[in-house]
Amino acid sequence: MAEFRIKTNDRKYEGLGDNEKEWKGPFCFIQGADPQYGMMDDMANKTPITWKAEIELTRKAVAAINKMKPKPKFFVVCGDLVHAFPGDAQKEEQEADFLREFAKVDPSIPLVCVCGNHDVGNTPTRKSIQHFRNKFGDDYFGFWAGGVRCLVLNSQLYEDASMVEELKKEQDVWLDAELDAAKSSGCKHLVLFQHIPWFLNTPDEENEYFNIDQDIRMPMLDKFLAAGVSTIFCGHYHRNAGGSYKGMEEVVTSAMGCTLSENTSVLEIGDTPSGLRVVKVHEKSISHQYYGMDDIPATIDLGQDIL
Template sequence: MAAERDVFVRARSRTLTAFRQDDEYQWKGPFYFIQGADPQFGLMKAWAVGDTNNGDDEWGEEIKLAEQAVQAINKLNPKPKFFVLCGDLIHGMPGTQWRKDQEQDLKNVLKDTHQDIPLLFVSGNHDIGNTPTRETIEHYCSNWGDDYFSFWVGGVFFLVLNSQLYFDSSKCPELKQAQDVWLNEQLAIAEQQKCKHIIVFQHIPLFLRKPEEDHDYFNLEKSVRQELMEKFHKAGVKAVFSGHYHRNAGGSYGGLEMVVSSAIGCQLGEDTHGLRVVVVTDEKIAHRYYSLDELSSQGIEQELLAMLAEHP
């Protein structure tokens, strides 16, 4: 059990044990990471039978896709700095029948990720509930690590947020308030440290295509969105990466890019099961979404690899 905890519970005390902060404050040159989203074990069967509440009793297809994702990542050379999963790890909501089995099967797949590639987890609505409670969040944290935290990699400051607290915190308002206070503190630290870039991970996108678009299930409510966008923009956040939509999308707000990545698991649009490769250079953050087949067979394209070879 100790070995499993080492692999899966990485975020503690609001930071990551995988990266020593003292070593990571300084820019050391270009690097890349892998972003995935929504492996969501159980959704494909539930979606196919038209019963998203009770139809998630099979997830063999998702297991195969998650295994393909891990195998593709393990083959990459050079290795990514980390692999982040932006929420909806499983489909079973808190309290549902298959949840525990889905969690265990996902852990069984992810444990094969190369030991030099830290795993980061972002909480999604299926992980902690559409209306989370202190209990559902505690359950998530015991399984996957803190629901929000920050860390440094090579002079770049990363923030992982619990976006469900922005979607509906009615059953745990004090937890939302705590995250708000923490976020303000972290952005102040980022400014003080003169970091190279600030990047945010959360499950629910701020918006899908335009900052002023109407609110629906797949984005944050307008007033909440506006407050966060302003806060991020003022702090100099370069990009927000999310999932939730099961399609690729995105847009920008001033200098802030909103990147919405499609799913490893069930697709709700025309995209393929895939992962996003994100290259961080001195000047910019470049990224491309790859299908699992493409990444498995061809790896990262030369254009992105060339950016990694640039010297600071």
């Protein structure tokens, strides 16, 4: 079994090298979110909580990704790797199982781990963020993939940075520099990955648990738009959703683990299949489709650019 390798250091992702700055033609990558080991049993009020079902779903995902043609350029998991919060009794055990299962991804398909609220806590602390960095790598960083500039954000710092104001400032300074650098970088697309969506369906929707508050949301969306961000990929909602802001797309991807009911007036386990999203990147366009774990295609037709 391949050993899980920490992929980031000093905000540099080591899975994809500098030779990825050049556009060499269309490619695909995989986006998943919320494998969240332990949520299914918790939602079903089972005790003790196990996560056998989530492990089975991961195994289906990894088997499909490893045999996919063409080979995905990378596999990004947009947060809530496990269900236990920092300090919870089952945190270490769930993370050990996550690391063991995700280490089975073909080592030539780099794995990108994004932090979610369950990973660093709803009110993150220096300790909880350091724990994530030690286990999974940096909580925010950038990388190149086939001519596309990708930035990974710690969205929890926009949700509640009350215990880590300094760390939020550090991310903001880093992000401003990255967005500025991207403008003149010659990248074909500038893409963001994060856990909590800025909005679920429309940019001006009311504040709620699953989105980021409007007073932070709108200036950030304007900043991303000005920097030329084309697509923002998120998770957290455990349902598929998304929308656009002045032509900039935001994609909300359902869970690799426990999905939630489409009836948003109740918080209960959903009928839609756990799955992941296949993203096709062309020179001028990015398109994507969500597949349930049993329906992931073995061959991806990259198709034509949409002009």
